[in-house]
Amino acid sequence: MGRxxxxxxxxxxxxxxxxxxxNYQLIGSMSCSDYLAVLWHGLSLDFAVVGYLIALPLVLVLVSYAFSSFPARRVFLIYHALIAVVLSLVFIGDTGLYPFWGFKLDATIFQYLDSPQNAFxxxxxxxxxxGILMAVLWAGGLFFLLQRAVGKSWERGQRPLVGLGLTLVMFPLTFLVIRGGVGRSTTNVGQVxxxxxxxxxxxxxxPLFSLVSSMDKAEDFDAEYNFFSEEERAxxxxxLYPQEAPAAEELLRSKRPNVLVIILESFGAKYIASFGGMPGITPNLDRLAREGVVFSECYANSYRTDRGVLSTLSGYPSFPQHSVMKMPAKSRSLSGIAQALQGVGYKTDFLYGGDANFTNMKGYLLSTxxxxxxxxxxxxxxLPRQSWGVQDHATFDYLYNEIMKRGEGEPWHTAFLTLSSHEPFIVPYQKFKEEVPNAFAYVDxxxxxxxxxxRKTKAWDNLLVICVADHGYFTGEGKGRHTSYIHHIPMLWFGGAVKEHRVIDRLMTQSDLAATLLAQLGLSYRAFPFSRNILAGNYTYPFAYYTFNDGFGFIDSTGVTVMENVGAxxxxxxxxxxxxxxxxxxxLLQTTHDDLSRR
Structure with a gap:
């Protein structure tokens, strides 16, 4: 087994x-430390694949202990041949196609099998x-080595009880290797x-992990929610999504402020009095709202953090049953606020007190x-921690210290995702007896x-802080967790870069942040087709659209409709x-799924 x-x-x-x-010509130069980093960071996925490959042999070994007549040698010969062929085809295909595709081998390849003539x-x-010759040579060499070095080791040995015990021990270890440990995040492409x-x-x-992990996401998205003909849909x-236009109103004193986006975990507007919510929970956000810009009619695109973060930072809509963040083949096609700011000289970074590998978030962030x-x-x-990670007061302290280290020359953008206003709501703070409002008061x-x-430092003068929630939080009120009341979230701009207090009551979603912010900075937002500059003169039909598990909400000046697709x-x-x-x-369900299919 070790062999x-x-x-x-x-x-x-x-x-x-x-x-x-x-593929060296695609990067041009690469240091020895870069090469070693590639090998080191890739180990976790390599071991996960080994875990999958060893799972079946472990089962077969148990069978051989139970039935002495089991033809182990013949079965493992077939298995080794299968492994050699699969690994060879995947490796040669990935290496050869990368210069054409620019991404790792994934389920996209199956879209071409129906028409091999066009594919080649x-x-x-x-x-x-x-390519065929290299695949044959690689498969033959790997099969020879597997048979020569490993073949007999799978067979039942002279000490069956010892062998059986070791095999049983290997099962939980293999599961942990496949899963990626005991943490909240499971093995995903983005972790490397x-x-x-x-x-x-x-x-x-x-490449094998990339291919297999993408197969369950290789769906025919444009076949979903086909309610209308193309003409009627259009x-x-x-x-609904007007073309790029300049902002009709200027909210900022500077075209190049330092931009801090704080994404507030589960922070629905119902907890903030200045957004029409309960009084007394968030006195700090309420006083900051009195001096900043309040976007009072903002709605969360979805109901989960992975969806909300992506909608906020990439200006992309959410989907009822798909998390784009978990789809590297799709999420890598998205633009990002960080990408746009980096293009004009900003330094960019992301801070989160939890595990950034969860839901492939790290991979998405680095790619955008x-x-x-x-x-x-x-x-x-x-640093003090709870089940999700570092408590927020510690990460806020870390953020402050990082900002203090930064000079006044080069502009920067930081996005920070909080975590303490999330189950289990255990925080080192006591203002309310009820744990839920107490956790939100702690973040406030x-x-x-x-x-x-x-405010006491020079950093304040050119600083724009944007507080926006990833989604709301349902505690049993109203008609359910997907009502407009739950999806109503705060978006607040404050800091020295803000000109004056304003209340903007135009309907919007968090995905409109990208276009609205970039327009304020005099930058193009053409790369964000589903994000709207709500301060543009052509934003004449304000509406908010969001999704949840097989349902959607649509809000405009005429009212609110929230509907489940099943049974309408x-x-x-x-x-x-x-x-x-x-x-x-x-x-919109049909349009967004069509767009996702094309990515």
Whole structure:
């Protein structure tokens, strides 16, 4: 068993080396430390694949102990041949196709199998012949080594009880290796991302893991929610997302402020009095709202953090049953606020007190412009923690100290995702007896302290702080967790870069932050087709659209409609039914899924 692991791991390391050498022209220069970093960061996915490959042999070994007549040698010969062929095809395909595709082998390849003539139209016959020859040689060599070094080791030995005991011990260890440990996040492609260079990140990814993990996401998205003909769909969404236009109002004193986006975990507007919520819970946000810009009619695009963060930072809509963040093949096609700011000289980074590998978040962040990601794994081990990670007051302190280290020359953008206003709501703070409002009050206190500390420094003068929630939080009120009341979230801009207090009551969603912010900075937001500059003169039909598990909400000046797709059940509708809101919501479901399919 040890020989099997060593041999397969060795082949993976050799594959990475060959991948880098073959595609070296795509990066131009690469240091020895970069090469070692690729090998090191890729180990976790390599071991996960080994875990999958060893699972079946473990079962077969148990069978051989139960039945002495089991033809172990013949079965493992077939298994070794299968492994050799699969690994060879995946490795050669990934290495050879990367210069054409620019991303790791994934389920996209299956879209071309229906038309192999078109699939191979861009490559020469010589290229194909060399690829086939290399695949045959690699498969033959790996099969020979597996049979020579490993073949007999799978068979029942002279000490069956010892062998049986070791095999049973290996099962839970294999499960942990496949899962990626006992933490909240499970093994995903993004966990090996470590660099601003996408080539280095891609080189670290095990191609077989990339292929298999993407297969359950290789759905025919444009076949979902086909309510209308193309002509009717286009007519229903016409004008909903206006073309790029300058802001009709200027909210900022500077075109190049330092931008701090604080994404507030689960922080629905119902907890903030200045946004129409309960009084007394968030006195700090309320006082900051009296001096900043309040976007009073903002709604969360979805109901989960992975969806909300992506909608906020990439200006992309959410989906009822798909998390784009978990789809590297799709999320890498998205633009990002960080990417746009980096393009005009901003330094960018992301801070989170929890595990940034959860839901492939780290991979998404690095692919959309964040140069550095700081999370639980890189923060000091002696910081106070709860089940999700470092408590917010400690990460707010870390953020303040980081800001104080920054000079006045180069502009910067930091995004910070909080975590303490989330189950289990255990916080080192006591204002209310009820744990839920107490946790939100704790986060509010952290925001107030940060603002007060920064206000006393030069950093405040050119600072724009944007507080926006990822989604709301349901505690049993109203008609359910997907009502407009729950999806109503705060968005507040404050800091020295803000001109004056304003209340902007135009309907919007968090995905409109990208276009609205970039327009205020005089930057193009053309790369964000689903994000609207709500301060533009052509934003003439304000509306909010959001999704939840197989349902959607649509809000405009006529009212609110929230509907489940299954059975077309209406969950919320006021002040009166509206067929037009239903039709437009369905048209957006169809439009967004069509767009996702094309990415």
């Amino acid at each position: 099997f692991v060593a041999l397969i791991m060795g082949s993976f390391l050799l594959q990475k080396t060959i991948f880098i050498l073959y 139209a861009s490559v020469s016959l010589l290229f194909l012949c060399i 991302y470590f660099s601003q260079s996408q080539f280095l990140n891609h080189a670290a990814v095990n 007519k229903l969404v016409e004008g 412009g964040y140069q550095r990601v700081t999370d639980d794994a890189t923060l000091a081990r002696d 206190d952290c925001i107030g302290q940060l603002a007060d500390r920064l 059940n209406i969950l919320e509708e006021h002040p009166a039914p509206s067929e037009e809101r239903v039709r437009r919501g369905r048209a």
